[in-house]
Each structure stands twice: as structure tokens, then as C-alpha cells.
Amino acid sequence: MEARERVVKMGALKHHSIVRRILTLVVSMVILIALVNSAVINTMIYRQLLTEYKSKGIAISQSIADSASDILLFRDPATIQSLLDQHLTINGVAYLVLEDAENNIVAHTFVPQVPQALRTIYAGKRTTTATTAFHRLPGLGNVYEISQPILFGEIGIIHVGMSLKPIHHSMLKVVAILIPILLVVLITALFVFRSRLRFVTRPLVELADYTKHLAGHNFEQSLPEQGAIRAIAAEHNDEVGRLSETIVSLEDAIMTYIGDLKRTTAAKQKIESELMIARQIQLGMLPKSTDNTAFETVKIASYLEPAREVGGDFFDFINVGEDVYIVAGDVSGKGVSAAIFMATTMMLIKAKAQEHIPPQELMVSVNNQLIALNENMLFVTVFCGKINRYTGIFSYVNAGHPAPFIKRKNEALEIPLTGGMALGVDYHHYYQQRELQLENNDTICLYTDGISEAMDVAQNQYTEARLAQCIGQSKAVSAHELMDDILQDVRIFSDGADQSDDITVLLASWCHASASVSSELGVHFTNDLSEIAKLHQVVDIYSQANGLTKTLQHNLKLVLEELIANTISYGYRDHEIHDIKVFFTVVNNALNMRIEDDGIPFNPLEDAPEVDHSLSLEDMPVGGLGIHIVKNFVDTIHYERQDHLNVVEFTKSLGETA
Amino acid sequence: MINVEFSKEGDSLIATVSGQIDTLTAPELQNRLVSAIEQGENKVVMDVADVNYVSSAGLRVFLIIQKKLKPLGHGLEIRNMRDDVKQVFDVTGFTGLFLFS
Structure with missing residues (x-):
């Protein structure tokens, strides 16, 4: 608000300064014209008067010369003096001096003496024609003197001094009349001019304010001043009017x-935000992998980067039974x-994988369903394989996808x-399945052509050969490290070039079961x-890895x-999914087992009935046998309720085999 | 993980079972045997030479079969049971309920 007031003030100041500047200019010009005018008029008057004076002086001197010749000849001083005095009364005549032929002053009108200055001028000066001169004399001021020889100077010279004072008076009179008239005209003109000037400059001020406001305007609707500016445009049929019109338009x-920009931006933002949601949904469909995603013997690393908001690449890894599907x-x-x-394909594969069928059947089924849906x-293109976690047998089908690599040493x-x-093309296509035996620490590298066809700035492709080289040379010891190496190499290659296609890698490493299980193990069920x-598989792997006897393996499995x-059958009153944790440790040549569940508080050791060996078949209960078996196959067993957990711990000696 | 094959030996039904009889496989074994009995078999012999594991769920199958066969005159005969499996029958007092051979 303050800023706006200041803007208005600035506008007002500018308005004043424009008017003042123009007024000052006009006044100075008028004064200059007046001065020049008066100077010209005065000069003209002066010249006119001077000419008149001159002729008047000449006439006077002529008349005196004419009448004086006789008088001088008779040398009658009183007559001469009266003649001079007589002429002195003529307006404008300041003095008269009569000289004889020998330059002696015969008569004069000065009282008492002829000024020394004049005497000096007259001394030795003779003339046969009339001459004029200006003298400045004390007491008389500027004097215009006509010297007229009498009878060609034979008798003498008459000097008539004409005072310039009357001329000056006349000139002053003219100025005294002229200046007030000029002033009146000037002031009147200024007032008229000022109001006209205001009329012209006020719209400029309004326009200036208006454009100031425009600068800070959001342009959602017209400024309130627009009406006034339109009025100016209508009122002024000149540059100001045109300027107003232009600014309004x-x-x-x-x-x-x-308005258009806002609409298109909003539409664009809407599409973009929907695409971002689609991207989140799409990325959300992909399984998450971390640095140590693993299904026992199979470790997974995965990465997908769509080139646009959403993409057509996907990967999946699904753990079913003893197999891990990788897609x-x-x-x-x-x-x-x-x-x-992509989403459709992925969901179909995921659903089919849950049926735990061979990749060949899976691909045939998904292909047929995709064709039915694909208008x-x-x-x-899909590569789908399954790794048997225990045997390392890898069975796979490749539907038009780039051939994956296996890193083996x-x-x-x-x-x-x-x-x-490729899926979605040929109905009832027969997909052939192949199998290969993985070796310990083999890593399968699935990728999409976003990797092999990644471009550098010069449009060269990364190529499968370079990928193979990168995989072979990598010193990575885990799937995740190998993935980092591959992505790093692709990034170095691209060197900042735009990603042209979705990039996907999925790595699965397999290690032999016995190599992956230590004597300390925690497993979730x-x-x-x-x-x-x-559970049985875990016990088999654990026993194999830790060299347990067959009997111990059997009994551990049983318990x-x-x-x-x-716990699963009777431990829960809801239908939620619960976690049961089993921890294996070996301490002092004995296997220490710990089972935790968050089911209802239940002590299996107390709440189970003892089995009566003497019971007949009819009396033998169908339930309650399990706990009896447990008690008979462990060395020690203990139950405890810890917070919300049932904790059962039991031990079993490893015997001589450990 | 379980396989059951039936064959006839005179008037006896020989059920050759292989694999392990646990919580997951017990229901299938039970169904196969119960339906055989319901179809008129009353002399049943189970050959468990290739059964390497029996849990309490498996014991329940043996018990249920025996409870069905006993009233028909002949009890269930179990052949070639491995020692570690037999141990489970021993500790639960089941041994006395069946004829082992």
C-alpha cells in the first residue's frame, strides 16, 4: 500500500516538473522575446530621435550661422549672446558655443565657463563643413554636438550641443509603457497556457500511474483504472489518445x-500429476529389493528407471515353494x-507363478491371455526363469528378449x-523351455535393451558386448555389487546423454545351500x-550345512x-497374518532352538494331556500327540510368555557328530 | 511329497506309501485310504519302507484308519517301518495298536 502511494506521489511530482519545465521555458522565451523586442524598438526610436536631433541641431546651427555671420562681422557681443540664449530655450539644446575664425570663444551659454573638456576639443580645430560628435560632459551627460562653420569657417564656428537626455526619457517612457503591457500579456498567456498544459499532461500522469500498476498486476481481471484510460483514449484525438488506446489493448x-497460459498450464499440470501418480503406481507394483534381498540361497538385486514418467519395462521376482521365479x-x-x-503382463505372470508351474506353461498361458486382451x-518381450533354491537348476523360457548373461567367476x-x-503376437505359440545347472555363486543377469542400447552423446550404443565385458570383469561378490558395477559402467558410457529408453536390470545369484547357512540362523514363517x-526344507538345509546326523535332522524336523x-492351528483367534520366528544356534555342542510367536498366551508343555500308554484304541485321543512327541525328542524344553510373545526354547545335544 | 500306490495281494489291499507323512501330506493319505475302505477294502496293509518321516498328523491318520478297520475284523498291518519313524510310534504308545511286520 505504501509503495502504491509512493508511486502516485512520484507521478504527481513528475506532473509538476513537466509543467514547471515547460512554463519556465515559455516564460524565458517570452522574456527573451520581450527583451529583444524592446531592444529593437528602443534602437529604432533612438535612431529616429537621433536623426531628428541631428537635423534639428543642424537647422539650429545653420540658422545661427546664417544670422551670426552679420553679427560676428559687427561684433556685437550682447546681440550674439541673446541670439545664443534665445536658441538655448529650444527643447533639447544643451549649450551653444560660438568661436571666431581664430578659435576664440566669442560667446557661449555655459554658466560660468565653457568646460575644459570642450576647450581642449575645440583647440586648433577648424572645419569648412558641418561635423557631428558625441561628448560626455560633466553636469550635462551625453551630448550630441553639431559644429557648423560660419561662411566656410571664415568667420567662425557655431557649436550646438544637443542633450541626449530627452531621447533617453522618451525611450524610458516607451519601455515604461511596453513592459507592463508585456507582463499583462505574459501572465494572461501563462494562465491560459498552464491550464491547457494541465489538460494535456494530466492524462500522461494517469497513464504513468496505470502502467505502474500494470507492472504489479496479476491480470486476472482489468485494473479499475482501465475505464478512465479508455475515457482518455476517447477524449484525446492525439498521441496521448493513441498511447492510451495502445496501453489498454x-x-x-x-x-x-x-488466461490462456494459466489454462494450458493447469491442464498440463493435471496430466503431469496424473502421470506422476501412474508412475508411483507402476513403480509400486514392482517388488522391492534391498542390499540383501534374498530367498535363502537366491539373492536378488533389481533396478528400474523409466525414461519417461511411465514406462513399459518391468521385472519381478517371486518366491514359490522351492523355486524363485525371475522375470x-x-x-x-x-x-x-x-x-x-506392462501392468497387465506383470499381473498375469505374477498370478501364474503362484500356481508354481514351469516357465513354459506359464508363458503359453500368459501369451494366450494377452492376445485375448490385446486389441x-x-x-x-519377456524372459522368465525359475531357480530351484536347493538344486540350483535354472529352467527358463525366452520370449523374444535379449539373452541374459550368467556371471561365472x-x-x-x-x-x-x-x-x-514375444508375448502377445502369436496365439497358441509353443514356448520351449531350457534348463541349465547353476554353479555355486553364479549370478544371472537379466536386462532390457535400455541397457544394451543406452546411447552416449555421439549416439553410439552401449552394446551387449560391452555389458558382457563389464559383467565378466566385475570384481563384485554379490548380486547387488554387480548391479552397481553395471549401472555405473552404463552411466560412465552415457556421460550425461539423455536416457532414451527404460533401464532395467534384475540379478539373481545362487549359492549352494550348504554354503549359505551358518550355525546361527533366524527364519520367519x-x-x-x-x-x-x-520348515522342513530349512531344517534339511541347516542340517546339511552343519553336519547334523540323519536322526537329529529327523527329530529336529519332527519337534x-x-x-x-x-501354534498355526490353535494359536490365533483372528484371521490376520502373523509372524513366527525360529532361531537356530549351536552352544556347547548342543543345538539351541528358540521359537517366538505373537499368538494367544499358551504353554504347550502344561496345557497338553499326558499320553496314557495303557489306553485302548477306542480311548486313544486323536489330538494331543504332538506335544508328547516334542517332550520325548528334546533334551530340555522351556516355555515363557515375554510381553506379547510365546517363547519356547529347547535344546538337543549334537552328540559325537559335532 | 507323498506318493501312495495300491496293489492287491490276495484279498489284502497293499498301500505302498513313499515320502513323508506330515501336517501337509496327511490329509491326502487319509482321503486315499478312507475312500479305499469305503469302497469295501477291509484288509489293508501299509508298506512304509519308503516313508522317512511321520509326525503326529501322520499318527492321526494311522489311528483313524485303524479305528475304521478294527470293527471290520482285521486290524491295519504296517510293513517295513524304519527305526526313526518307529520311534515316534514308540514314544506315543501307538506301537501296541498296530501289527508291525
Whole structure:
């Protein structure tokens, strides 16, 4: 608000200064004209008067000379003096001096003496014609003197001094009349001019204010002053009017432009924000991997970077039974349509993988379903394989996807193609499956062509050969490190060039079961009876890795199954998913087991009935056997409720085998 | 993880079971055997030479089969049971309920 007031004040100041400047200019010019005018008039008057004086003086001197010749000849001083005195009364005559032929002053009108200055001038001066001269005499001021020889100077010279005072008086009189008239005219003109000037400059001030306001305007609607400016445009049929018109149309044009801009920006933002949501949804569909994502023997590292907001690349890793499925795919095209097709493909694969079927069946099924859904003739290249976590057998189908590599020590082996067509093209296509045996610490590297076709600034491609080289030479000891090496190498290659396609890598390393399990192990299970299969596998792997006897392995499996199946079946009153944790440790040649669950408080050791060996078949209860088995197959067992957890700990001696 | 094959030996039904009888596989074994009995088999022999594991869920199957067969005149006969599996029958007092051979 203060700023706005200041702007208005500045406008007002400018207004004053324009008017003042113009007024000063006009006044000075008028004064100059007046001065020049008076000077010219005065000069003209002066010259006119002087000429008159001259002729008057000549006439006087002539008349005196004519009459004086006789008198001088008779030398009658009294007559001469009276003649001179007589002429002195003529207006403008300051003095008269009569000299004889010998330059002696015969008579004069000075009282008492002829000034010395004149005497000096007259001394020895003779003339035969009339001469004129200016003298400055004390007491008389400027004098115009006509000297007239009498009878060609034979008799003498008559000097008539004409005072210039009357001329000066006349001139002063003229000025005295002229200046007031000029002043009156000037002042009147100024007043008239000033109001006219105001009329012209006021719109300029308004325009100045208006344009000031425009600078800080949001252009959502016209400024309130616009009406006034339009009025100026209508009122002034001159440059100011045209300027006003231009500025108003400028405001209108800016408003239209800003309005359009806002609408298109809003539309663009809406699309962008929806694309961002789509991106989040799409990225959210991908499984998350961390530095140590692992399914026991299979470790996973994954990375996907869409080139645009949404992309057509995807990957997946799914742990089902003893297998880990690994999938990478790339939908033809980019953007939203590719993203939707990608999502469909991914979901179909995920659902099929849950059925735990071979990749070959999976691909045939997904292909047929995609064709049924695919009216836009999109297709998708997919590599799908499954790793048996325990045997390391890798079975896979490649549907038109770039052949993945296996890093085996310092080599990058290309996984042989299976000759399959991309999904979504050929109905009932037969996909062939191949199998290979992984070796300990092999890492399978799936990728999409966003890697192999990554461009540098000179449009060169990264190529599969360079990828193979990078994989072979990498010193990485984990899937995650290898992934970092690959991405790093691609980044170095691209060197800041724009990413032209989605980039996806999925790495899965496999290590032999016995090599992956230490004597300390913590495993999570969920409260689902199907987890018992996993439990058995975990015990097998653990026993194998730690050299447990077959008997101990059998008994451990038995005890854990009884305890955990019991918890899963009876430990929960809700239908939520719960975590059951099992910890294996070896202390003092004994296996120490600890099982934690967050089920209802239950002490299996107290709450289970003792088995009566003498019972007959009819009386033998169908339930309650499990806990009895447990007690008989452990060395020590202990139950404790810790906060919200049931904790069962038991020990089993490793015997001589440890 | 479990496989059951039936064969006839005279009027006895021989059920050759392989794999492990645990919480997950017990229901399948139970169904196969119960339906065989319901189809008229009353002399059943289970050959468990290739069964390496029996948990309490497995014990329950043996018990249920025995409870169905006993009233029909012949009890369940179990053949070739491994020692570590037999141990489970021993500690639960099940050994006396069946005929082992």
C-alpha cells in the first residue's frame, strides 16, 4: 500500500516538473522575446530621435550661422549672446558655443565657463563643413554636438550641443509603457497556457500511474483504472489518445494471453500429476529389493528407471515353494499404453507363478491371455526363469528378449535362446523351455535393451558386448555389487546423454545351500500350514550345512513341525497374518532352538494331556500327540510368555557328530 | 511329497506309501485310504519302507484308519517301518495298536 502511494506521489511530482519545465521555458522565451523586442524598438526610436536631433541641431546651427555671420562681422557681443540664449530655450539644446575664425570663444551659454573638456576639443580645430560628435560632459551627460562653420569657417564656428537626455526619457517612457503591457500579456498567456498544459499532461500522469500498476498486476481481471484510460483514449484525438488506446489493448492482450497460459498450464499440470501418480503406481507394483534381498540361497538385486514418467519395462521376482521365479520384460512402445500393457503382463505372470508351474506353461498361458486382451497390437518381450533354491537348476523360457548373461567367476556366459516369440503376437505359440545347472555363486543377469542400447552423446550404443565385458570383469561378490558395477559402467558410457529408453536390470545369484547357512540362523514363517514344507526344507538345509546326523535332522524336523503346526492351528483367534520366528544356534555342542510367536498366551508343555500308554484304541485321543512327541525328542524344553510373545526354547545335544 | 500306490495281494489291499507323512501330506493319505475302505477294502496293509518321516498328523491318520478297520475284523498291518519313524510310534504308545511286520 505504501509503495502504491509512493508511486502516485512520484507521478504527481513528475506532473509538476513537466509543467514547471515547460512554463519556465515559455516564460524565458517570452522574456527573451520581450527583451529583444524592446531592444529593437528602443534602437529604432533612438535612431529616429537621433536623426531628428541631428537635423534639428543642424537647422539650429545653420540658422545661427546664417544670422551670426552679420553679427560676428559687427561684433556685437550682447546681440550674439541673446541670439545664443534665445536658441538655448529650444527643447533639447544643451549649450551653444560660438568661436571666431581664430578659435576664440566669442560667446557661449555655459554658466560660468565653457568646460575644459570642450576647450581642449575645440583647440586648433577648424572645419569648412558641418561635423557631428558625441561628448560626455560633466553636469550635462551625453551630448550630441553639431559644429557648423560660419561662411566656410571664415568667420567662425557655431557649436550646438544637443542633450541626449530627452531621447533617453522618451525611450524610458516607451519601455515604461511596453513592459507592463508585456507582463499583462505574459501572465494572461501563462494562465491560459498552464491550464491547457494541465489538460494535456494530466492524462500522461494517469497513464504513468496505470502502467505502474500494470507492472504489479496479476491480470486476472482489468485494473479499475482501465475505464478512465479508455475515457482518455476517447477524449484525446492525439498521441496521448493513441498511447492510451495502445496501453489498454496491451492490458487486454496480456490478460487473454495469461488466461490462456494459466489454462494450458493447469491442464498440463493435471496430466503431469496424473502421470506422476501412474508412475508411483507402476513403480509400486514392482517388488522391492534391498542390499540383501534374498530367498535363502537366491539373492536378488533389481533396478528400474523409466525414461519417461511411465514406462513399459518391468521385472519381478517371486518366491514359490522351492523355486524363485525371475522375470524381466519390455513392452513395445513407451508411455501410458506401454505402461498399462506392462501392468497387465506383470499381473498375469505374477498370478501364474503362484500356481508354481514351469516357465513354459506359464508363458503359453500368459501369451494366450494377452492376445485375448490385446486389441492395440502391443507385444512384450519377456524372459522368465525359475531357480530351484536347493538344486540350483535354472529352467527358463525366452520370449523374444535379449539373452541374459550368467556371471561365472570372471566370465559372462550368454544364456542360450529358446527361440520363443514375444508375448502377445502369436496365439497358441509353443514356448520351449531350457534348463541349465547353476554353479555355486553364479549370478544371472537379466536386462532390457535400455541397457544394451543406452546411447552416449555421439549416439553410439552401449552394446551387449560391452555389458558382457563389464559383467565378466566385475570384481563384485554379490548380486547387488554387480548391479552397481553395471549401472555405473552404463552411466560412465552415457556421460550425461539423455536416457532414451527404460533401464532395467534384475540379478539373481545362487549359492549352494550348504554354503549359505551358518550355525546361527533366524527364519520367519507365517501362520499358514503350507509353511511346514518350508520348515522342513530349512531344517534339511541347516542340517546339511552343519553336519547334523540323519536322526537329529529327523527329530529336529519332527519337534519343530509339532510345535509350529500347533501354534498355526490353535494359536490365533483372528484371521490376520502373523509372524513366527525360529532361531537356530549351536552352544556347547548342543543345538539351541528358540521359537517366538505373537499368538494367544499358551504353554504347550502344561496345557497338553499326558499320553496314557495303557489306553485302548477306542480311548486313544486323536489330538494331543504332538506335544508328547516334542517332550520325548528334546533334551530340555522351556516355555515363557515375554510381553506379547510365546517363547519356547529347547535344546538337543549334537552328540559325537559335532 | 507323498506318493501312495495300491496293489492287491490276495484279498489284502497293499498301500505302498513313499515320502513323508506330515501336517501337509496327511490329509491326502487319509482321503486315499478312507475312500479305499469305503469302497469295501477291509484288509489293508501299509508298506512304509519308503516313508522317512511321520509326525503326529501322520499318527492321526494311522489311528483313524485303524479305528475304521478294527470293527471290520482285521486290524491295519504296517510293513517295513524304519527305526526313526518307529520311534515316534514308540514314544506315543501307538506301537501296541498296530501289527508291525
